[in-house]
Amino acid sequence: FYRMQIIKHKSKNNLYFLFTRWGRIGDAEGQYQLTPYSTLDECRKEFLKVFREKTGNAWKDTNQFEIKPKKYTLIKLNEREIHKYSNVPIDFEHLQTEHVSSKLHSSIFKDFLKTLINRQAIRLNIDKTQLDIEWMPVS
Structure with a gap:
């Protein structure tokens, strides 16, 4: 799976994040990336670029979405799912300072x-x- 989302910081006006998460379906782990942008346009531009790379489709044409070989497909959330995830608190400071030390010598x-x-x-x-x-x- 590959999930993308633009997040606006609640308290800082000019701070947007492109949140991407990917992994195998059913795998609880996966990986994620949280990339900050100072403008919505910069964040949106990167979102559109990554969406096209991963799906082979333009974001503006999601109603005309075509499944391409060896690319991700689009799965639309229903209204209940959108509402459920629209106001999830995210601790941005913790995410940026989080560092897991290696257990390897x-x-x-x-x-x-x-x-x-x-x-x-x-x-x-x-x-x-x-x-x-x-x-x-x-x-």
Whole structure:
């Protein structure tokens, strides 16, 4: 799933957020991003851009929405759902300062990343598995 929403800060006049959340359907975790904008036009412009990228459709034509292959489809909320989520309090300060510390030891994490980005190790493993990298999306 991929969910997008423009949120206006209740107490600050010139503060808007583009809230995006994505993940697998049924997965309680998922990921999210909260991007601040100083004007509604900036926020709306990014919303429209992301909507087109994710669905292959323009936002202004939602009544003419066409399902595209390998793109997200539009699911409209009914009036009850819109009202239910219209006045949800959000602690913006907590969201921006929230930091979850890693439980990994930094040396283990560094070693893992070094192995992960080691081109020679990647090339060696590709050669061992006899993969035809011509057909792979990344090289």
